Amino acid sequence: MTPGDRTLALRTPRRISLLRGIRRDxxxxxLFVLPALSMYALFVLQPLALTVQYSFYRWDGIxxxxxxxxxxxxxxxxxxxxxxTILNAFRLVxxxxxxxxxxxxxxxxVIHRVATGRLGAAARTVLFLPQVMPLxxxxxxxxxxxxxxGLVNQFLTAIGLGGVTRAWLGDFDTALPAVGLIxxxxxxxxxxxxxxxxxxxxxxxxxxxxxxxxxxxxxxxxSITIPSLRYEIGVCLTVTIIAALAAFxxxxxxxxGGPGKSTTVPGIQxxxxxxxxRQVGLAxxxxxxxxxxxxxxxxxxxxxxxxxxx
Amino acid sequence: MRIARGELYAGxxxxxxxxxxxxxxxxxxxxxxxHPSGTLPNGLDWPxxxxxxxxxxxxxxxxxxxxxASSVFIVLAVVPVSLVISTMAGFAIGLLRIPxxxxxxxxFVFGLTLPFEGIIxxxxxxxxxxxxxxxxxxIVLPLIGLFMPFAVFWMRAHFVNMPGELSEAAxxxxxxxxxxxxxxxxxxxxxxxxxxxxxxxxxxWNQFLLALVLVEDPTQRTMAGALGAFQGHYATDIPLLCAxxxxxLLPTLVLFILFQRHIxxxxxxxxxxx
Numbered sequence: 289m290t291p292g293d294r295t296l297a298l299r300t301p302r303r304i305s306l307l308r309g310i311r312r313d314x315x316x317x318x319l320f321v322l323p324a325l326s327m328y329a330l331f332v333l334q335p336l337a338l339t340v341q342y343s344f345y346r347w348d349g350i351x352x353x354x355x356x357x358x359x360x361x362x363x364x365x366x367x368x369x370x371x372x373t374i375l376n377a378f379r380l381v382x383x384x385x386x387x388x389x390x391x392x393x394x395x396x397x398v399i400h401r402v403a404t405g406r407l408g409a410a411a412r413t414v415l416f417l418p419q420v421m422p423l424x425x426x427x428x429x430x431x432x433x434x435x436x437x438g439l440v441n442q443f444l445t446a447i448g449l450g451g452v453t454r455a456w457l458g459d460f461d462t463a464l465p466a467v468g469l470i471x472x473x474x475x476x477x478x479x480x481x482x483x484x485x486x487x488x489x490x491x492x493x494x495x496x497x498x499x500x501x502x503x504x505x506x507x508x509x510x511s512i513t514i515p516s517l518r519y520e521i522g523v524c525l526t527v528t529i530i531a532a533l534a535a536f537x538x539x540x541x542x543x544x545g546g547p548g549k550s551t552t553v554p555g556i557q558x559x560x561x562x563x564x565x566r567q568v569g570l571a572x573x574x575x576x577x578x579x580x581x582x583x584x585x586x587x588x589x590x591x592x593x594x595x596x597x598x
Numbered sequence: 599m600r601i602a603r604g605e606l607y608a609g610x611x612x613x614x615x616x617x618x619x620x621x622x623x624x625x626x627x628x629x630x631x632x633h634p635s636g637t638l639p640n641g642l643d644w645p646x647x648x649x650x651x652x653x654x655x656x657x658x659x660x661x662x663x664x665x666x667a668s669s670v671f672i673v674l675a676v677v678p679v680s681l682v683i684s685t686m687a688g689f690a691i692g693l694l695r696i697p698x699x700x701x702x703x704x705x706f707v708f709g710l711t712l713p714f715e716g717i718i719x720x721x722x723x724x725x726x727x728x729x730x731x732x733x734x735x736x737i738v739l740p741l742i743g744l745f746m747p748f749a750v751f752w753m754r755a756h757f758v759n760m761p762g763e764l765s766e767a768a769x770x771x772x773x774x775x776x777x778x779x780x781x782x783x784x785x786x787x788x789x790x791x792x793x794x795x796x797x798x799x800x801x802x803w804n805q806f807l808l809a810l811v812l813v814e815d816p817t818q819r820t821m822a823g824a825l826g827a828f829q830g831h832y833a834t835d836i837p838l839l840c841a842x843x844x845x846x847l848l849p850t851l852v853l854f855i856l857f858q859r860h861i862x863x864x865x866x867x868x869x870x871x872x
Contacts, residue, residue, distance in 0.1 A: 338724075
């Protein structure tokens, strides 16, 4: 529409009322969005902008703040403790994400072949249980199971491995894998159930004909299950990777980041730096780094899974 | 079906083993909770003289009634409001397609991957300057904001698939935008609203970081926050800690067993859409 057309259109009374109507509708529509948008802006976007702002200052949370440019970011990248927390986040990805998703795929495909009906339904409920309870509870329960006299060591002694028993969460070498084990326990059931649900949507005839041809479990997994479940696998990876990178509850309760810094992940470090050491600027720089890290890893994953067919 | 008998049994055995691994931790916590308070029992060991009184003791020292009331208050303050405002926003973005709706949608989606740790520090100072630090309001308000990206995303996904004819017909009958929303589209959106309600209730109940940072008094916190505080006090008394953990978990377990199908479906849909 050229400007000339518009003046012409505006001259006809019907058009005028229509335009006014559209403008009024837009206004009413925006009023519908306003409450959600303002809560989001006030309590998420505003603090996010403040995190970025804090990250350029040295501030103890009480006194005056000093502008120090990018030096908090330099500290995040150069300080060995800070770098270690980010490395720990990636180590947790192995336990929280790669193991549950791989294992989940294997287990779900086995269940899909052999367990239908009652057993399958019961398994779904039981395996999903860790997913609905607070992560804090998982941390406390496993804190006890992995303790010196806990169930894990009791079991190891019973099968003749009494020599390896130890306080798993208190040992520099085993604390991180032990925290990882808690993550596996929480997230494996979720992955299994999600992947199983995806498998029931795959055309049953596909599996039927594969089985008539005598396909083995592995052939079925490789040529039917994995290609058809690309989307579900992507969802599992997304959820579990975020759980690993942004881990806080489980670690805080089971090890509090120790012993030493061996299980300190960015979330824990942010909490300590901001609220115990009172270095608000440094904590904010790490928070910005974590936020960007999650985005940079998750975005390509989304593109990959939603790519061609959805 | 041509599945060998051996494979069938092996597969079922694997499944049973996994179920056992999920349940055993709970059993261990349960038997431990029955040992005399202050002792250090073995992982899985039925006590000679079960101390059922530990549960009463834990109920008293954890101030369970106050904890329950606090968590219920937080859920009731967060969930209904979040449902209403996110449904309205999803309706305007997905169905009315107001000018700028694409941009608004992207703005909300941006918040989906945001880790809570990324904004927790300013939230503390914000709550302090608003004078709501150490009150439940300090958990409620940010939680509503933090739920918005997912909730709006979820409701938009529903409204974007509603046929346009429905709204046009109502418009011809002279319905206002509010009528269209409240009388026609909200009743049709009952299922996604219910699922969203379940999801947000679980997330609010289990929220830990906000409670830890913004509220010191456990009786003003969420259930997860209260559990964290309980552990802080009774970390050395393992039987009592286990009894308290079971008590605090009990409401979640009961609700999960009662509504397991709805909850599992909602959580799965939630992750697939998110």
